[in-house]
Amino acid sequence: MRILFVSPFLPYPPIAGGHALIWSWIRRLSQRHQTAFVGFCERESDAAGAQEIARYCEPTRVRLRKPTPHAYTSFAQLPRWVTEFYCDELARDVGEVAIHFRPEVVQFLSSNMAQYNRFTRSAPTVMTALELSFLAYHRRIAAARGLERLQARLDWLRMLRFETRAFRRAGHVVTVSEREAKVVSAVAPLARVTAIPPGVDPEQLAWRPRHPVSGRVLYLGHMEHFPNLDGLIFLYTDIWPRVRHAYPSARLVVAGQGTREQLARVAPRTLDAMQHDASVEIAGFIPDLRAAMDAVGAMAAPLRLGSGVRNKVIEAMAAGVPVVTTTRGAEGLSVAHDRELLIGDGAESFAAQLVRVLGDRDLQKRLSAAGRDLVAREHDNDRLAARLEDALAEASGVRV
Amino acid sequence: MNALVRCLAGYVLDFFRERVASEDLKDQSVLRVLVTPSLDQGCWDSIRRVFPRADLRVIGPGEGIAHIRRQRFDAACIGMAGGGQRERVIALLSGARHKLLIPSPDYVYRFGMRRGWQALSWAIVDRFALAPFALLWFLMVAAWLHTTGLPRRALEAER
Numbered sequence: 001m002r003i004l005f006v007s008p009f010l011p012y013p014p015i016a017g018g019h020a021l022i023w024s025w026i027r028r029l030s031q032r033h034q035t036a037f038v039g040f041c042e043r044e045s046d047a048a049g050a051q052e053i054a055r056y057c058e059p060t061r062v063r064l065r066k067p068t069p070h071a072y073t074s075f076a077q078l079p080r081w082v083t084e085f086y087c088d089e090l091a092r093d094v095g096e097v098a099i100h101f102r103p104e105v106v107q108f109l110s111s112n113m114a115q116y117n118r119f120t121r122s123a124p125t126v127m128t129a130l131e132l133s134f135l136a137y138h139r140r141i142a143a144a145r146g147l148e149r150l151q152a153r154l155d156w157l158r159m160l161r162f163e164t165r166a167f168r169r170a171g172h173v174v175t176v177s178e179r180e181a182k183v184v185s186a187v188a189p190l191a192r193v194t195a196i197p198p199g200v201d202p203e204q205l206a207w208r209p210r211h212p213v214s215g216r217v218l219y220l221g222h223m224e225h226f227p228n229l230d231g232l233i234f235l236y237t238d239i240w241p242r243v244r245h246a247y248p249s250a251r252l253v254v255a256g257q258g259t260r261e262q263l264a265r266v267a268p269r270t271l272d273a274m275q276h277d278a279s280v281e282i283a284g285f286i287p288d289l290r291a292a293m294d295a296v297g298a299m300a301a302p303l304r305l306g307s308g309v310r311n312k313v314i315e316a317m318a319a320g321v322p323v324v325t326t327t328r329g330a331e332g333l334s335v336a337h338d339r340e341l342l343i344g345d346g347a348e349s350f351a352a353q354l355v356r357v358l359g360d361r362d363l364q365k366r367l368s369a370a371g372r373d374l375v376a377r378e379h380d381n382d383r384l385a386a387r388l389e390d391a392l393a394e395a396s397g398v399r400v
Numbered sequence: 401m402n403a404l405v406r407c408l409a410g411y412v413l414d415f416f417r418e419r420v421a422s423e424d425l426k427d428q429s430v431l432r433v434l435v436t437p438s439l440d441q442g443c444w445d446s447i448r449r450v451f452p453r454a455d456l457r458v459i460g461p462g463e464g465i466a467h468i469r470r471q472r473f474d475a476a477c478i479g480m481a482g483g484g485q486r487e488r489v490i491a492l493l494s495g496a497r498h499k500l501l502i503p504s505p506d507y508v509y510r511f512g513m514r515r516g517w518q519a520l521s522w523a524i525v526d527r528f529a530l531a532p533f534a535l536l537w538f539l540m541v542a543a544w545l546h547t548t549g550l551p552r553r554a555l556e557a558e559r
Contacts, residue, residue, distance in 0.1 A: 043506045044421055044449070066419040070523045074534035077541065135558055151407070157542045160551060179558075186557035187550060261504065265481070 001398045003029060004103035004123070006094060007039030008085050008110045010049040010062065015257045015285060016222030017311025018130045021176075021198045022109055028385035029392075030056040036101045038093045039109070040065040040085070059101065061093040079158045081133065082112045095119040105171075105396035114166035124395045127170035131308030132180050134160040136227070139305050160187070167191045171395035174388065176309040177332025194391040197332065198311040199381035200318040205372065210294045210320055215250040215358055217243075218296040218321070220289070220312045223262040227306030231329075232259070233267050234347070235302050236274060242351035244279060247358055252300075255292060257285040293319040297364065298357045302350050303329040314379050317341070317371030322364045324353045334378060340370045415523055417501055417509040422449045424510075425498065430454050430474040434494055436487045439479040442505025447477050450500070450508060459487045469495045477502055478511075 005026065014020035029035055037057035041050065042065055054060040071086045072078055097103075098121040107126045108114050111133060117125060137156040144152040167173050167188035174194050175181045181195040219235055221228030232254060243250050254274070259282050263271035274280045286292050293299075299316040301323060309332035316323050323341040330343055337343040342357055344350035357363055393399065433454045435447065447456060454475070459468070468490055476496040478488050480503040492499060492511075499511040545551060 045506075064419075064421050066421070069414070069418060069519070070526065073526050074531050075537060077534065077538045134554065138555070154538070154542070157545060157551070158538070160554060161541065161545060164550060183554060183557040186553045265504075 001033045001392060001396055002036070002101060002104045003033050003392060004036045004038065004094075004097060004101060004106045004120070005057065006106060006108050006113045006116055007037065008065075008113055010039060010041045010046050010053065011109075012049040012052045013287075016225060017198060019222075020311055020315075021130070022128075024199065024201065024381045025385055025388055026053070026056055028381070029389065032389070034058075034101075036060070036097055036103065037062075038090065038097055039063075040087070040090065059097060061097060063087060063090050063093065077158055078115075078162060079133075079137075079155055081159070082115060082162055085112045086115055091116060091119050095121070098123060104398050105392050107174075107392065108166075108170075111163050111166050114162075114170070117166075117169065124171040124397070125169070126172045126174060126392055126395045127166055128174045129163075129167075129180065129184065129308075130176060131306060132163065132175070132183055133307075134163050135180075135183065135307040136305065139307070143305075164188055172391050174391055179332050180308065192391075192394065194387060196384050196387050196391075197309050197379060198314055199379040199384045200315060200375055201381050204290075204315070204318045205376055205380075208290075208294070210368075212297045212364070213251075213295050214297060215247060216296045217250060217252050217354065217358070218292060218299045218316075219252060219254045219256075219301075220299065220316070221256045221301075223256050223258040225306070227303055228256065229262050229266060230305050231301065231303045232263070233270055234304060235300055236270060236280070238347035239300070239302060239351045239354070240279075242347065243354050243358075246351070246355040250279060250358060252280045253283055253292065253296065254280065255283045255286045255289070259284055289315065290319065293321050296321060298322045298324055298354060300350075300354055301325040301329040302344075307331070309333060313341070314375055318375040318379070320368040320372050322357050322367040323371065324350065324357060326350065334374065340374050341367060411527070415520060415527070417511050420450075420500070420508055420510045425450055428474075428498065430498065432471070432473050432475075433457070434459060434468065434471075434473040434476040434491055434496060436477065436479045436491050437484075439477075439502070440505070443477075443479055443502050446502060446505050446508055447500075451475060459490055463490070465490050465493050469493070474498065475500065480504075 011019045011022040014023045035057045037053050037060045039062060041062050044064060050062040066087055067084050068086055068088045072083055094116045103123045105126060106120045106123045109128050111127060111129050114127060134156060137159045141152045141156060164187045167184055172192045173184050174196055175184055176197050178195045181193040184191060184193045219232055223229045299321045301313055303326055310329055313323055313325060325341060325343060326345050327343055335341055342353040344353035430451050431454055433451050433456045435456050435458050437458050473494055473496040475498040476491040476494045477500045478491045480501055501509040501511050
C-alpha cells in the first residue's frame with residue numbers, strides 16, 4: 001500500500017503518549033508499505049525529528065506551524081483548535097504529495113487535520129482520533145463559570161459538529177479504546193470504526209529487576225497538553241500535602257517536557273512553591289524513562305480532564321510500576337481497582353490510595369505483576385500495528 | 401474573567417500578528433535591534449536566530465521615547481512575559497521597521513498590518529461586522545443539532 005500520513009505534530013522524538021503511538025505505527029508500517037509524511041513542527045529546532053522521520057517516509061514534508069490568518073470566515077464556525085492548524089503551505093504540500101506519491105490511503109493523525117481532506121485528490125481516508133476532542137471540550141464546561149461557561153458550551157457544540165462531520169466523511173475511523181469507538185458509532189452510525197489502544201514495544205516488557213526508593217512517586221506528562229498540567233497542579237496543591245502528612249518521607253519526581261515553562265505561564269505560584277519544596281524534584285524531559293521508573297515506588301496520575309487512553313499508565317504498568325490514578329485516568333483500559341492499579345477520585349481518596357501503596361510492599365508486587373500481565377496480553381505494539389494495517393487496507397480496498 | 405479578557409485580547413491581537421520563522425526575515429537588512437528588558441535566555445537565543453548579525457540593545461531604565469526614536473532602530477523585540485508595560489509601549493512606539501512579539505522562546509510573531517490593507521479590511525468586516533450574524537447562525541445550527549439529538553447521543557454513549 002502507499003500510505004500518506006498527515007500529522008499535526010512531529011511524532012519524533014516521542015515526547016508524549018500520542019507521539020509514541022504514532023511513531024510506533026510509522027516505523028512498523030514503513031517496513032511493509034510505501035509511506036509518505038506531511039505535517040507540522042512547532043519549533044524551528046525540530047529539524048532533527050524531520051530527518052529521522054525521513055528515514056522511514058519518502059517523501060517527508062515538514063512545515064513550521066504558522067496559521068494562515070483568517071483562512072475561514074466567521075460563518076465556518078470552526079473551533080480554534082482547527083483554524084490554528086490551517087496553513088496554506090501545508091495544504092499545498094498535501095496536494096503535491098497526493099499528485100506525485102498517489103497514496104492509496106491517507107491517514108489523518110488527528111481529527112483537526114481532516115480540513116486537508118479536500119487536497120488529497122479523493123484518496124480514501126482514515127481518521128485517527130487519539131482523543132475525542134468534543135468529549136474533552138464537554139468536560140471543560142463543568143469547570144467554567146459565567147460567560148466562560150457559555151463560551152465553553154459553544155466551543156463544545158462547534159467541536160462536536162466538526163468532528164462528527166469528519167468521522168462521517170472518513171472511510172474508516174481509528175480510536176484508542178472500545179469505549180470511544182462506541183461514542184463514534186453513536187454520532188456517526190455509518191462510520192467503520194476500529195479501536196487500537198496504545199501499546200509498548202517488546203523490549204519495554206522485557207523483565208528487569210526494579211530497585212524502588214521507598215516513598216518516591218513519579219508524575220509523568222507532556223505539560224503542553226493541558227489535562228497533564230491540570231493533573232500536576234491538582235496533585236501538588238490538593239493531594240501532596242495529605243500524602244506528606246501521612247508519609248513524611250515521600251518524594252515527588254515530576255517528569256515531562258515543558259514543566260517549568262507551562263507552570264510559569266499558568267500557575268507561577270505553584271511553580272515557585274514546588275521549586276522551594278525539598279520534597280519535589282522537577283526533572284523535566286527525561287529521554288529514557290526506564291531508569292526513572294525503576295527507581296520509584298508508584299506513579300501518580302490524578303487526571304481530571306481530557307479523554308482517550310493514557311499512554312503513561314500503560315508504560316508504567318509495562319515497567320512494573322504500581323499506578324494510582326482516577327476513573328478518568330483509567331478509562332479505556334481493561335483494569336479494575338485493586339487488581340491492576342488503584343483508583344481514587346477526589347483529593348482525599350487519591351491521597352489515601354497513594355499512601356496505601358507506598359507503605360505496602362506486597363501490594364506493590366501484586367499490582368506490578370498484574371499490570372505487566374495486562375500490558376503483555378492487550379498492548380503489544382506488533383499485534384496492534386497489524387490491526388491498523390487491516391483498517392488501512394479495508395479503507396483503501398487494497399489486499400495486504 | 402481573566403480567561404475571557406485574554407480571549408478577547410487574543411481575538412483583537414489576531415488581526416495584527418503573524419508567526420514568523422527566522423528565514424522570513426533573513427533578507428531584511430537589520431543591524432540595530434531594540435529589546436525590552438527581562439527576557440530569558442531562550443528568548444535571547446530566538447532573537448539571535450532571527451537577527452544573527454544585528455547589534456542588540458536593551459531599553460535602559462528611565463530612557464524616554466524621544467531618545468529611542470532618535471536612534472532609528474531597524475527592529476524592536478518585545479517580550480510578552482515579565483518586564484514592565486512602559487518598556488513594551490516604548491518599543492511599540494520606537495519607530496522600528498519590524499516589531500516582533502515574543503511570548504516564549506519558541507514563538508516569534510511579527511506585529512503589524514498583515515497581508516496588506518485589503519486583507520485586513522476584509523478580516524475586520526468579517527470578524528466584527530459579520531460576527532453577530534455568524535453567532536446567530538450558529539445558535540440556529542446548535543438548536544438544530546439538539547433537535548437531531550446528536551449531543552444527547554454522544555453523551556449517553558460516553559456514559
